[in-house]
Amino acid sequence: MKLIKKALILSICSALALPAVAADKKNEMKEVIDFYGKLNISLQASEEGGDSFNELKSNASRVGVKGKYKLDHGLTAIYKLEWQVNVDDDSKDTLTARNQWVGIKGYFGEVTVGRSDTTLKVSQGKFDLFNDYEGDLKNLFIGENRVTDALTYKSPSFSNVKFLASYILSEDSDLDDPFSVGVQFGDGSLKKTDFFVSLAHDQNMQGKSAIYETTRLVGMYKFGDLRLGAILTESEISDVSDSTDTDLIGASENGFAVNASYKLGKALAKVQYQEFAGADAINVGVDYKLGKNTKVFAWYTDREGLSFNGETIKKATEGTYFAFGMEQKF
Structure with a gap:
């Protein structure tokens, strides 16, 4: 942890002390370094199992350094080092690793190695309109994985179509290497296009006590200030690490999510419903922009129906949650 902290401090100092852009002889950009982050903190009132309590939440606040450097032969070196900052943690060791990788980008697309989604x-x-909050898709869906030892490929965009693949080196010689493949049509941020459709599949993905296959179909469309979205997902247990649970092999669970958001001036009203394996969650909220990189927000989540096999959902608990807070990006 001390080594990570030193590396982060050096990265920050480098980003602040060095110029963000270095020009070559033709006055073209040669190197770009970007120090970035966000603080997202909320006061949350929770009710779980008949107990009510208030807490301060650091909703995946983060800090990172990313950059690119022009190479010969039309290639570009790219890198990213990102840490989650747990400002609500009582421990002084508040940094945890997020995406951290290095790679090469060129006419063929980009290839990276390291820790990646x-x-x-x-x-x-x-x-996900409630990403990093209690309404995050990861609290019910299987497949929200960030993995180490990953080789990731992203193709160039061909008429708004892009192909992606992840190959993960398993550290267990008795298990097959996991991989993840997908195809996308449109812009996932709905900035370059008004539509987005994707289909992706995980194979041999390792959980804590089981190995999963997951397939997911996503669609989004923007009608002016109105945005609609839907997801269909299916997960199947293909193997288990505990021989006593072999009867779970082949168990399959289905789920879906739908959402909508509407922009009203500086406010964004949003609602999202998610169901998986008999459990569901309803989320409503509003964001209000105070500036380009600053917003305040409030949201409510009601999650229930988790009386089923614990092998399918790892993180979720039944409960109701209300929060209001502030996000500052930099």
Whole structure:
């Protein structure tokens, strides 16, 4: 942890002390370094199992350094080092690793190696309107994985179509290497296009006590200030690490999510419903922009129906949650 902290401090100092753009002899950009982050903190009132409590939440606040450097032969070196900053943690060790990789970009697309979100995870684009909150898709869906030892490929865009793949080197010689593949049509942020469709599949993905196959179909469309989205997902247990649970092999669960948001001036009203394996969650909220990089927000989540096999959902608990807070990006 001390080594990570030193590396982060050096990265920050480098980003602040060095110029962000270095020009070559033709006055073209040769190197770009970007120090970035966000603080997202909320006061949350929670009710779980008949107990009510208030807490301060650091909703995946983060800090990072990313950059690119022009090479010969039309290639570009790219890198990213990102950490989650847990400002609500009582411990002084508040940094945890997020995406951290290095790679090469060129006419063929880009290839990276390191710690990365899988193809299936990134296939949702900006679908999740309650990302990093209690309403996050990961609290019910299987497949929201960030993995180490990953080799990731992203193709160039061909008429708004892009192919992606992740190959993960398993550290267990008795298990097959996991992989994740997908295809996207449109812009996942709905900035370059008004539509986005993706199809992705995980194979041999390792959980804590089981190995999963997951397939996910995502669609989004923007009608002016109105945005609509939907997801269909299926997960199947293909193997288990505990021989006593072999009867779970082949167990399959289906789910879906739908959402909508509407922009009213500086306010964004949003609603999202998610169901998976008999459990569901309803989320409503509003964001209000105070500036380009600053917003305040409030949301409510009601999640229930988790009386089923614990092998399918790892993180979720039944409960109701209300929060209001502020996000500052930099």
